Amino acid sequence: MSEKKIKNIFVQGPVAPAFIAESIASHKSKTGIGGHSIFLGQIRADKINEQTVHAIEYTAYEEMALERMQEIREEIFSKYTLTCMHVHHSLGKIEAGDICLFVFTSAPHRKAAMEACEEVVERIKAELPIWGKELFGDATHQWKENI
């Protein structure tokens, strides 16, 4: 795997809706696409023991995450007939209601776009070395666990 092929997926802070719009608009010229599937992860204000999550602070082992993501990307492209795939994951403190994950797959036919998107989301959660620290209002915290 050549170093230059590795794409960055990390963004500091939340994913802005305007960025999502730009990303969608940039596919207008790709007229072989028939369907786009998008997943957005949003920070939920969970109540845990009478405390409310007001933000999640994300850290990652970035070098390993990007290499792993590259492998996932290659496996997804060999499994599904996709036109393109974009992944953006937040780092740093993301407030409840903000978007922390943006997965975007496009394909000639809808089924491939939808199935690939779902698989990428599951694999990001299971395979990328990223950690979320749930911050409560009283300055305490707990480490998020993916279930």
Place this chain on the structure above:
Amino acid sequence: MSEKKIKNIFVQGPVAPAFIAESIASHKSKTGIGGHSIFLGQIRADKINEQTVHAIEYTAYEEMALERMQEIREEIFSKYTLTCMHVHHSLGKIEAGDICLFVFTSAPHRKAAMEACEEVVERIKAELPIWGKELFGDATHQWKENI
């Protein structure tokens, strides 16, 4: 079913990426949401017998489509734990590369959002009285068929 509950899903012309961004941003205050799933249908410049589709012109039996969509909405909300669901379908002439369908489901947990979105897309294609006329460059056309 009370008449006032029926939501319009039809928009004249393509769905603009900026509209999608506004729709996403409007969910920031709903902090019970953990995942959004979005499907976008885009007009594909299909080659058919050496002719290229340059646009699809959509018409619908709107009154029936909106009633049917309302029934689908109610069935989806009773089947999945969703926070909200939005559907927009274009009418009129939509150029290749433009977006003609926007399905947007949001839920506390990602699985419900993704499964509901996929089911809604399939049901829109199978159950709503909408027709696409594929327009070729030489002013001929053919009627689209969902497969």
Place this chain on the structure above:
Amino acid sequence: MDIQVFGRLTEVFGADKITVDPVNDTDSLLKKLRQDYPAIGETGFIIAVDKKQVRENVQLSPGMMIVLMPPFSGG
């Protein structure tokens, strides 16, 4: 008895509305349409009465909204 038509049926009938002599039910309507418009035989279509898709024979009465639709192709 006015019947509204959609999609490619507007080309088959050359209009988006046709008028046929009153009939009692949807089976009779189908028979009549196939007789009067042989071209319709080649086109799959669906009948809706009062915005509901008809799957069995339905009695027709004045004021009902009758619609002929080709297979759907939205999305």
Place this chain on the structure above:
Amino acid sequence: MDIQVFGRLTEVFGADKITVDPVNDTDSLLKKLRQDYPAIGETGFIIAVDKKQVRENVQLSPGMMIVLMPPFSGG
């Protein structure tokens, strides 16, 4: 031998990097860590060597990048 740690392990160790006496392989490293840091026993974790997750015992040599990670919770 430097080991980088992430997530809640930074709290267990009180730092994001720890130094241990050199060992030959990852099994020996695990044994040593559990001895020197009893608190780690309560925390599930994964070892990565040179950015690959270790599933069996791996020989360690100088210059290898050793990382301890708690279960992932991205997305």
